[in-house]
Each structure stands twice: as structure tokens, then as C-alpha cells.
Amino acid sequence: MRPLKYINQNEKVGMMIGEILSTGDEVCLGSVIDSNSAHISAGLDEIGIRVTRHSCVGDDMVELVAAMAEIGSRADIAVITGGLGPTVDDLTAEAAAMAAGADLLLDPVASKSIETYFAGFSRKMAGSDIKQAMLPCGATPIVNTCGTAPGFIFKIGRCRCYFLPGVPKEMKAMLSLSVIPDIAVYQGLEKSVTLRRELSVFGLPEALVNEKLKGFKLLFPMVKLGMIARFPVITVKMTAIGTDRKILADEIEKSGRWSADQLGDKVFSLEGRSMEAEIASLLVKNHATIAVAESCTGGLISHLLTNIAGSSDYFLFSGITYSNDAKRKILGVPEETLITYGAVSEETVKEMADGVRRISGATLGLATSGIAGPTGGTDERPVGTMCIGISLPDKTVAYRFNSPFKERLSNKQIFAICALDLLRKQLLMAS
Amino acid sequence: MRPLKYINQNEKVGMMIGEILSTGDEVCLGSVIDSNSAHISAGLDEIGIRVTRHSCVGDDMVELVAAMAEIGSRADIAVITGGLGPTVDDLTAEAAAMAAGADLLLDPVASKSIETYFAGFSRKMAGSDIKQAMLPCGATPIVNTCGTAPGFIFKIGRCRCYFLPGVPKEMKAMLSLSVIPDIAVYQGLEKSVTLRRELSVFGLPEALVNEKLKGFKLLFPMVKLGMIARFPVITVKMTAIGTDRKILADEIEKSGRWSADQLGDKVFSLEGRSMEAEIASLLVKNHATIAVAESCTGGLISHLLTNIAGSSDYFLFSGITYSNDAKRKILGVPEETLITYGAVSEETVKEMADGVRRISGATLGLATSGIAGPTGGTDERPVGTMCIGISLPDKTVAYRFNSPFKERLSNKQIFAICALDLLRKQLLMAS
DSSP: OOOOSBOOTTOOTTOOEEEEEEEOHHHHTTSSOOOHHHHHHHHHHHTTOEEEEEEEEOSOHHHHHHHHHHHHHHOSEEEEESOOSSSTTOOHHHHHHHHHTOOEEEOHHHHHHHHHHHHTTTOOOOHHHHGGGEEETTOEEEOOTTSSOOEEEEEETTEEEEEEOSSHHHHHHHIIIIIHHHHHHHTTOTTOEEEEEEEEEESSOHHHHHHHTTTHHHHOTTEEEEEEEETTEEEEEEEEEESOHHHHHHHHHHHHHHHHHHHGGGEEETTOOOHHHHHHHHHHHTTOOEEEEESTTTTHHHHHHTTSTTGGGTEEEEEEOOSHHHHHHTTOOOHHHHHHHOSSSHHHHHHHHHHHHHHHTOSEEEEEEEOOSSSOOOSSSOTTEEEEEEEOSSOEEEEEEEOSOOOHHHHHHHHHHHHHHHHHHHHHHHO | OOOOSBOOTTOOTTOOEEEEEEEOHHHHTTSSOOOHHHHHHHHHHHTTOEEEEEEEEOSOHHHHHHHHHHHHHHOSEEEEESOOSSSTTOOHHHHHHHHHTOOEEEOHHHHHHHHHHHHTTTOOOOHHHHGGGEEETTOEEEOOTTSSOOEEEEEETTEEEEEEOSSHHHHHHHIIIIIHHHHHHHTTOTTOEEEEEEEEEESSOHHHHHHHTTTHHHHOTTEEEEEEEETTEEEEEEEEEESOHHHHHHHHHHHHHHHHHHHGGGEEETTOOOHHHHHHHHHHHTTOOEEEEESTTTTHHHHHHTTSTTGGGTEEEEEEOOSHHHHHHTTOOOHHHHHHHOSSSHHHHHHHHHHHHHHHTOSEEEEEEEOOSSSOOOSSSOTTEEEEEEEOSSOEEEEEEEOSOOOHHHHHHHHHHHHHHHHHHHHHHHO
């Protein structure tokens, strides 16, 4: 093997081929959306595995054995989820044994680990639980730290298969604690280092982010570039794998800085954090407290801010003042402002922001008023129009934003993140 | 063919086999979660197609052709999404032609439909747009009413394949308008009727819902039972397909009533609606308005209520009173109540509900106070404890609820739906 300094992420040749198989009627028949496969895929992709296919089959022995045998002939490594539990529907271990022509045996290590797990709840193993310790002959158990069913590693055909439970929490823990490190050893990368950098981006569509980072591959051949879109935020991910930590750290630092430069002020976090987490740490850093007056965002800004544990330290109050009456009575917006300028105006959101700051005693006030749709738009203020007011100790500012969407939920989401992003920029100027 | 009165949903033999293939690097490498396949799967399952496998491959010609050829040898019908756009990454039509040994030809109907779509925006077709009208020889175009790229129907091996765009909105419209009806004709069910019933359930885990509906299959062999879990709500779906509308209507009615009886007051909608939609229609029906005082739910109740278009008619105000100070100053909760009973108490939420009703002038006041976690719990009030207050014109009531979760977001979600469910029951008593 060549001495590994770094993995050239543009080289497909020589990369191990990976596949993912999720099992279970609930996924195959559409009762639940398979979010496991995307998580696993992104994890494998990061460590230089070329993921070529995902499959899903139901709880059906013939289908399971066929899918596993095919994977055994096509892939170098595979992650297979689901069907490891104690019920009669759980066929995965038996199917794996059959696909490889092996027997099922009671694995003493797996049996012990199930016993230990139950002992934590002062419970004894039941008869049906034993089934979860029956593994194909030659399999190596993978410890499950947050559930009953152990996983296992087992070779089918040419493929090293990692079998994990379908419960996302258990799967994720086992993937990062056991599977990814084992694959690194299997790839001959046991002494490798993986360095990551993530940028959170708001205000650019995915195609434009791509466009702006077009030169990346040529400039940073050691660094793998990825992107995850969760409307309306895009996370740009950089990963570098190799053995020389210094070179990698230098490259990932440079590539991160270059990307941040290309994307300018659309980047709101250099650590891949959520907008609400970013606001939280800026508020804490500035020893500031906040109060919110929401109209068109209808509580979503408050919901986001209070998703952060510890938000009670700085989040004092929010008033969802949908009606003009509430804007007047609770926030003290003058009747005249509402009549002269309308509810969706810079003047009104300034009064709202000042009002909520005044009644709550917070350092900062944030206010929104707009038209989320689908109805309520006019020629002058079409659906997608929003005004944002920010009340600061020394001044009050207002902005106007136009969303291209006509759909209520999309608009509430983009409105909320846009308002928080404007607040973030004010907090940065203040700190 | 036997005269079809109804499809016996327990008979697997004789059912057509369906597969789903989603394509694109963004799905295969884990940048986006594939929600299309679950939607398609549930749709096919409903009309009696036995979905045996989902697959996903990236934008790679070799992988695409291999996957399509395999599906052509295994399935009777397939829905294939993604890769129909104008860019060089969009390989689906070419791969389909290759998998079937056919040529690509400019389809005049598809070309016309793209032209018509652009004309709607007063835009002309660009050169790269023509690519989207190049279909495998023998394909039948499927009209795309909300996007550029037309879909098409094309036989590969023994399989009738439906090619659709990957954009969820376009895919969903084309699936229900064109694909599902075409499959009905293909199955010889063109004169068939599909009747549906959905129940929305809150307060029971999936396993218990299953347990309570155990006798369903035997009692109603004509009706297919399905379940979709979107935490913390479960939707129970019943579907009956056949030619005799009267018999089917009778059966689906009986099966719906039986299921609702089994699940008792855990069913909050007999039409499969969301909790917030149910509350909305009850408020409108009762000519009632509402105001909310949220502590532990942090704005989520308001966010849910304002997700409903037209909510400004009955949603007057919400105060997110995280701090005790805000509870006192804004809602007028007496200092003494907070000191004597604590913020998380029946007494405090009653004062909060009364206070928000009073200051807003709404017919009803709803209040929450609790511990969402992960920290903040005590022996007496562990994480997961919530008190709910409802202020009505003639009385004020309070409840206590304990969630088994320790995680903040899960608790906010279950708290919000629980509070709305209690409000719903009060509204039902009043109407």
C-alpha cells in the first residue's frame, strides 16, 4: 500500500464501494420515511467510501436473502439496518446466514451484552430476547450501548457487512462508535486523521452556492466538499482524511477560509451551527436579553429560540400579536401608525420592536409583520412581503424582505431565519 | 379475469409487484433525505401493488442502467424519480433507453408541453431545454403541470416504468393525476373505485395502536389497514378498492367505526386531519377566539395554530412568558401564586390562562408551564412534567401531564399536542 499522506477526494478509482440496505415493512410500504440511509451515506462518503446504491426491502425472507446476496457480489462494505429485534418479523440475522450459506449460532458475547443491558433496568432476559443473540457463524458482535439488540459484522460474498438496528438513536451511536472506526482499519487507514469544517449558509439557493464554490475541487484536491440543504439553510461540509495532521489542518483551514470568502455574508456560522444556536451564543457573549413581537411568523421565531437548552437565561418574552388590537393594546403600537402605514410597514415593526423591548425590559426587541400567504396579498404588498424591526438600546432599525414563495409554511420558515439573521448582524456590530 | 367485486387485501398471490428507484447524487450521497419513495410506496400500496423494493443510485450511467435492467427483470410496475432535467447530470432518459436497447428520439408531444410551460412565463425554450423532450423510442410522455421536465411511461423488460421528476411537488402531482390512474387501467381496474378513511390518533404508542386493531384483518378482509407515525401523532389509514361502490362504502364505514371504537378518545380526527386543523374548525364552529400563554412549549402551540391559513380570524394573541417576571407583568399572575405553588403548577397555569384571556379579550385562554429538559427537573417535578390551564367563559380548569421523554424537542412537541388535545375536548363539550 502506498504511504498515505491524504486521500485525493477526486479519485474514484481505488475507492472502496459501499452500499446501504434498510429493511422492514414500515419503510418499504411507506409508513415511515427512511432517514437512516442519508445519515449513513453521508458518514461513509466522508471517510472516502464510494456509496453506489441504497436499497430497501420489507420483512420477507426471500427478498432479504436476494438483496444481501446481490450486495455481497457488488460491494466492498455495506451497512444493513433493521430487523434485529426479538419478534418473528425480525429476520435479518437468519437472512444473512442464509445469504452466506452459514448457520445461526448463539453468540456468547452478544448474549452477555443483552443480559448486561437488561441488568441496568433490573430486568431478566426473556425467552424471545435470546433470539437477538443468535448470529451467523463467524459474525463479530457490535455492542449496542443504548438498546437491546446487538449488531454484528459478517462477510457475505466479498462484502464486509455491518448489521445495525433500525432505531435511529441506536444506529447512529453504533455507526460512529464502532462501524466507522472499523471501516478505517479495514481500509488500512487506522492511523488516519479525519478533519472537518462546516459553514452554515442562508440567503442563497443551492445552485448558486455550488456556482460560487466551483473552483473548490481544483484548489483543494485533498478536501472533500459536500452540501446538505435543510430549507432555508444550506450546510457546506468540508472533510479531509489522511495521516499527516498538520498538512490536513492547514488545507482544511485554507479551504474553509476560501469558501467563507466566496459566500461572503451569507455565511452565518463558521462551525456549522443553527441560526438559533448562533443567536444564543451572541446574546450570551453580549450579556444581552431578548424579547420578540411576532406577527407573520406566528410563534416560529420563539419556538426556534426556545429550542436551545438554557434559553430561559436570555429569552424574556414574546408576544404573538396577530391582531391589530393586540399590537395596540399589548405592544402599545399607536393607532395612527397602523392606520397611516398599515400593519406591514417599517413604521409598525419599529413600534412593535420598541414596544416589546419596553414591556419586557429586554436589551433587544425583534419584530416581524408580513404576509405569509396563501391569501392576504395586495399589489403593493404581495404574499411573501415581510417587514422586520430591531430595537436596540441606542436606535431602532427596520428592513423589508421579499420571499419568492407563495406557500405559507415556506414563508414562515424563511421569514423567521431572515429576521434572526438580521438580528445576528446587529449583534455582531455591537460586539 | 374474475369479476372484481373487491380486492382481498390479505391475498399476496396474484398482486402486481412494484419497485421504486430514486436517482441522483444528492440522495445517494446523503445530502437530502429521500421522502419521495415513502410517498410513492404508500400510494402504490393503497391500490394493491405489492411494493417489494426501493433502490437509489447516483448520477452514474453504469449504475443507472444496471438498476433499471434489474427492475425490468423483477417487477411489473416501477416508479423512477429524478434525473429528467436539462443538465449534463440528468441521465435518466438515456439510461432507460440503454436498459431497453432503444434509441432516444425528440418527442413532439413532450417538446410541445415544455414550450407551453415556458410560454406561461413568457419565456422561450433554451437549447438545453430541448434535452428534456428527448425520450426513449416508444415512450409515452406524462404531462408535468407544475414544472418543466415532462415524465414518461416506458417498458423495460417486463416492467411498465413511470419516470417522474425528483422535485417532490411535481412528482406528487404527476403521481396522483397520471400514474395512479394509469396503473389502475393497467391492472384491469379501470372501473374500480378507491375509498379511503383516515383516523388521527394521539396518546398511544404505535405498538399499542397495532395491538388494539389486531382483529381488523379478519373482520374487514376487503379493507387495507395502514399506519403512518409522525411523532407524536399516528394516522391510521383504511383503503378499500373494488367495483361495487355500495359494498365498499359500507365496509369502509364499518371498519372506520370499529377502529374508532377500539381507539376510543385517543382518536382526535375522523378525517385524518392535524390537531391544529381540528382546533381551527372547532373554534370557527363555536364562533370562538383564542389566546395562548406558553411557557415550556416556547411558541410551538402558536406556530402550529398559525400554520392554518385564515387563523387570523380566531387567533388573537399569544404571550410566550418564559420568565416569572413576564408571567407577572404581562399576564398578571400574582407573585404569591408563583411563590406558593411554583411556576409549574395547576394554580399558576390557571392564572396564566385567565390572564391571557382577559388581556386579549378572547373567548378562550390556553396556558402551558412545564419542564422540557434536558435540565431543570427536580424530584418533585422531573423533566417531562407539564401543567395545562384552560380558561373558559364559565370556568377555568387545569391538568397535569407527564411525558416519558427527557429530550427537549420531543417534549415540546408532545406538550403542544397534548395541550391542544385537552382544549379540543373542552371545545367538544361546549359545542
